[in-house]
Amino acid sequence: MKKTILFVILVMLLTFEGALAQTMGGMIPNSQTSNCRPYYLNDIKTNEEYTIENWGIINVSAIDHWDEYWNSKGYRSANYEGVIESDSIVLTLNITNNTFEPKNYLENVSVKIIYNNQYEITGWWHQLKADYEYVYDFWTYEQKQVYKYIPESNCMKIDPFYQGYYRFGVTVPDYLIKDNKPLYLEVTLGDVTMIYFIRK
DSSP, X not given: OHHHHHHHHHHHHHHHHHHHHHHTTOOOTTOTTOSOSSEEEOSOOTTOEEEETTTEEEEEEEEEEESSEEOTTSOEESOBTTBSSEEEEEEEEEEEOOSSSXXXXXXXXXXXXXXXXXXXXXXXXXXXXXXXXXXXXXXXXXXXXXXXXXXXXXXXXXOTTOEEEEEEEEEEEHHHHHSOSOEEEEEEETTEEEEEEEEO
């Protein structure tokens, strides 16, 4: 009799667990939706690799501090949107698509610099082609090797196991660079947020 009661209880528990899983969307192992979101990468470093399952593999290839802004043709300008005394903080990332479908990493983008944990300045982003082109630098009188930009309207999806190249930047007044208060770059791609500390 006790064995029968235990068996009935066990069947009821298994039935309830299955119904609960179905109600909650069925958390099936290895499914595309099994990961927790959002995903937060705090204090990323250059030349480091960060793997997010069923999203992508992020490689932080460079963080640059430009005294001038390079426009979409690769030419440097000392005057960006009327602000002569400005600097650009520029983060370059490579992202490998580790999913099984083509993915556009620029569908929902936010780029900003946060100064003194209070003030925000929004930025810009580009998708880059995998190959370089050479442009003439009128400041140094020599050829410069630069990435080719892809127009924002033509941003491409990255096929599975291929790599996409991206650049994210914010142009700020010189004062923010020279000051000693906290300053960090925040880049959000969909549900994934990355923080790069320029100054803690």
